[in-house]
């Protein structure tokens with residue numbers, strides 16, 4: 160399949176609008192995913208500011224060129240044929256600011272490229288409660304909102320007061336406390352439309368005893384380190400937990416730990432993590448997902464749904 164967007168077309172698009180930021184062509188997505196898997200994106204653009212982002216999305220929309228947004232790339236599997244169109248990275252959107260600080264609470268503004276762990280550390284150091292359970296979850300704030308990241312009974316949803324977004328048709332708009340429910344943030348899911356970019360959010364944290372917040376944050380992190388292969392190349396949990404069950408336990412008890420296709424292996428530490436053992440292919444990752452799903456259906460009759468986001472095209476299309 161021909162690339163939809165090449166240097167010349169991009170130059171035409173970009174010269175017509177004001178844009179500052181970095182742009183690369185045929186950018187290997189394996190360099191931008193925690194899994195280190197994924198073929199090239201036709202264009203990989205990292206706008207420097209909101210105006211550049213707005214302009215580029217409007218131009219892509221006009222040219223009918225598809226785009227996807229990425230944050231830290233910690234929850235995505237990009238197929239081996241790469242991504243047709245543009246990938247927009249929010250890595251330059253890292254501003255944060257204290258909006259209001261009162262005796263018992265803090266209102267914090269942060270842009271979507273803010274690493275989630277910076278927020279967790281900030282809360283811990285200042286003694287604010289609300290996101291302790293997110294300790295150790297990699298990626299950015301925008302990605303955490305898009306998938307309502309969470310663990311140990313905590314989720315980013317509970318801290319959110321409002322979310323600012325950008326859509327090529329609607330422009331910039333805000334989901335306020337009155338209508339934030341429309342974002343549909345549920346267990347590892349949101350109703351965020353594909354063409355909508357999370358720009359920033361306001362979050363509220365509750366003042367607590369600093370030592371208690373630190374203790375909880377450290378103990379969640381310790382549990383995570385003891386049970387998950389955090390230093391290996393993965394995308395976190397591959398499948399969502401079915402109602403009332405743990406996907407990891409089902410996969411384990413169906414005998415899948417250590418199963419391997421190509422260079423992708425079901426982690427021996429946590430069966431819901433699939434590991435890139437080195438230079439793995441997305442096609443093997445997908446085959447392994449299929450095999451594991453089949454085994455779990457056979458043994459337990461339970462249908463596993465992916466938690467990771469799968470994007471891009473196969474090689475031979």
Ligand SMILES: Cc1cc2nc3c(=O)[nH]c(=O)nc-3n(C[C@H](O)[C@H](O)[C@H](O)COP(=O)(O)OP(=O)(O)OC[C@H]3O[C@@H](n4cnc5c(N)ncnc54)[C@H](O)[C@@H]3O)c2cc1C
Pocket residue numbers: 193227228229230231232233234235249271295296297298299300301302303304305306307308309310347351355356357358387388389390393394395396468
């Ligand atoms: C070792 C490890 C442990 C993990 N543990 C957990 C855990 O305990 N709990 C948990 O919930 N997750 C966990 N994850 C998964 C992942 O870290 C989270 O889902 C994280 O919040 C994803 O953020 P990201 O910025 O990396 O998003 P990405 O992976 O870049 O993107 C994920 C999705 O969000 C969309 N997206 C990203 N940014 C934006 C934006 N600004 N606007 C609109 N859409 C956007 C993308 O298009 C994509 O569909 C883990 C992952 C790893 C590798």
